[in-house]
Amino acid sequence: MRINTTRTAGLLAVLALFTVGTVTGCGNETASGRHGTQVRGTDPTPDPQDRARRVADAWDGSRAAESWAEGYYPMEETVQLPAGAFRNDADKRAYGAQNFVLRGELPTTSRKDGRVKWESGGSLTLPLMGSREAFEAIAGGGGDGPHLTVTGAELGSMPLVTSRGPATVPAWLFTLEGYDMPLKRVALSPSELPQPPIGPAGEVPTDKLAPLGGLAEVAGDGRSVTVVATHGACDEGPAVDVLETDGSVVLSGSVVGTKDGPCTAVLLSKEMTVQLDRPVGDRVLLDAFTGRPVPQE
Known part of the structure; x- marks a missing residue:
């Protein structure tokens, strides 16, 4: 076809x-x-x-x-933007360029593992990604120009389409200056490819x-x-x-x-x-x- x-x-x-x-x-x-x-x-x-x-x-x-x-293999973006993002073109450009500034402390957690839970049933436990690693995954730019400011984070969850269907996965919820809702980033890495x-x-x-x-x-x-x-x-x-x-x-x-x-x-x-x-x-x-x-x- x-x-x-x-x-x-x-x-x-x-x-x-x-x-x-x-x-x-x-x-x-x-x-x-x-x-x-x-x-x-x-x-x-x-x-x-x-x-x-x-x-x-x-x-x-x-x-x-x-x-x-x-295994666990995401089939869509592992970052979920705040509702209504973006406020303006500058913020949109900043996100596209991965230009983030951290103003605040990122939390640590004693949890070592996180669990993927599928709507169809079943789950899988995988190593949990720390908040710093998750932040660095979205903030790889660091160049000049407009930027988004992260003021904090907490561990939560988000829905995600995976190779085994819809699932709920652990995610870091980053607070962005000027936004009422957080930016979410999945806190797990995919399974190793066969x-x-x-x-x-x-x-x-x-x-x-x-x-x-x-x-x-x-x-x-x-x-x-x-x-x-x-x-x-x-x-x-x-x-x-x-x-x-x-x-x-x-x-x-x-x-x-x-x-x-x-x-x-x-x-x-x-x-x-x-x-x-x-x-x-x-x-x-x-x-x-x-x-x-x-x-x-």
């Missing part, structure tokens, strides 16, 4: 593995797990549909799938298959997913196909309208929404190129 582009996510920084300037033969560019490098993978399957089926077959019923089903049962695709033109940039969103009803797909400056944009099985949803990225000849080596990204025949549920979302779960952006 071919789907349409939604909104443009904007220009990404040119990756270090791209040569600044121009490249030739844009229509013949190859993809790898590191965007544009010509490193051969372990699966030489050239046909995109066959590759997607091979990825699905490798995962369905595998030990990796069992580990995924038992070893994939299939290697990445081999050298293949990007108009056939390309790696995805990451997972942007899963719809509330689970019937669509939005992923970040990349493309170049000399093509018509990315496309994403989907193969659904009982145990997985395999997404195949590619580039359409590629052209031969010189092309500026810039990398663009677009968010692509894929409609599914049925809700994602506890099925694993897989990137056909890498053979791995699509990472949370």
Whole structure:
């Protein structure tokens, strides 16, 4: 099933593995797990549909799938903004740049573990992230310009969509100057990813298959997913196909309208929404190129 582009996510920084300037033969560019490098993978399957089926077959019923089903993997942003955020464009820019200032003490806790509780039943205990670590996860900017001020924090919880459905997870609730409601940040790290049962695709033109940039969103009803797909400056944009099985949803990225000849080596990204025949549920979302779960952006 071919789907349409939604909104443009904007220009990404040119990756270090791209040569600044121009490249030739844009229509013949190859993809790898590191965007544009010509490193051969372990699966030489050239046909995109066959590759997607091979990825699905490798995962369905595998030990990796069992580990995924038992773990905790967020399927949406692990930061929840205060209601009504933002007050102004300056605050919005500050958040985007991760410019935070701490004016106050962050609490410590004697708790070493936190528990994920799923709406469908079951729970999982994982190491609890401290308030300082959680703060540093959201405050990585530290540059000039507008900033948001954190005046305190307390340990609470927040709802979160995960690979096993909706859950309630521990979260640090940061008090922001000028806001009545806190900014929430999940206080747990995801489970370790299982070893994939299939290697990445081999050298293949990007108009056939390309790696995805990451997972942007899963719809509330689970019937669509939005992923970040990349493309170049000399093509018509990315496309994403989907193969659904009982145990997985395999997404195949590619580039359409590629052209031969010189092309500026810039990398663009677009968010692509894929409609599914049925809700994602506890099925694993897989990137056909890498053979791995699509990472949370």
